[in-house]
Amino acid sequence: MKRLVVAVTGASGSLYAARLLDWFRSLREKQPLEVGVVFSENAPTVWEWELQQPMPRDFPCYAAKDYFAPFASGSSRYEAMVIIPCSMGTVGRIAGGISDDLITRAADVMLKERRRLILVPRETPLHAGHLENLLALTRLGAIVLPAMPSFYGRPSDILGLVDTVVVRVLDLLGLEVPSARWGSESPVSSV
Template identity: 55%
Template structure:
């Protein structure tokens, strides 16, 4: 069964993860029915600063305004099965953990949790304080998956993009898509 995926991008550092995920989803398009994207204003600012471009304007997927509560994934009836928030700011995590749906990102996350669908939060901050940890616990207990943007190195990445792809490949695995990537013990 093909996936319907929401990709939400917040203003946390780590725009490279969102960029690489969007590119990888394009490559895996035969496994995907639909991808929808929503970005916060801060996400666009951070993207421009970190990646020195506005390539988010060229996504091959529909981009929804953070205030568009008419977006299909604002309701469980649209049957999006996965949402990835990448990178996920601690503010967004806190709003989700508290059940505050004040924009499309937090509303869609709330829908994923209430419908018992897959919600993946790629937390991108360090160090974590106790409030962050408790918010992660709350989201985890509600059915979400916390996937910190912590790269792995056993594949011996050589570039910044290869390092970031170790996180993106974990996200792809968590979504449930078939993807060729480094597998421990399969070398």
């Protein structure tokens, strides 16, 4: 059983998280996958504004301040965490060791346990403080995977564009999505 944490913050780009959850719904039919989800306090506001759809209810969802969530402890067996999209506020708090909500606490746990932590930051332009925080987190072992879609696969719609980021996250989580590989006949399959 692969156990993963998906954290969603109040940065723009809720669609990246929604799309990742779509992929998990499809993948968990083929392999044992447990996905714990946590939204920051501000994430639902942005999610509802950008997507105009309700929050997902088909994954175990933990409250923003629920420090009793299993992945708030290093003794739990969650092997990786992705924060998508990741605000600069959350980046700064993790870099500063300020574990003041479940997302920042769980990220701190991932780092201290030397497990995989993937950050998908969304902000532009970036000031030196943002860049220093991202560098500090990279040095601590996190993977910074900016929400920078690519165009060389000529995605035909917005979901195809979003998937150019999301399938890289899946790849780094060790989940195989062969149709998304460069050179495959259909660049990204629909889920």
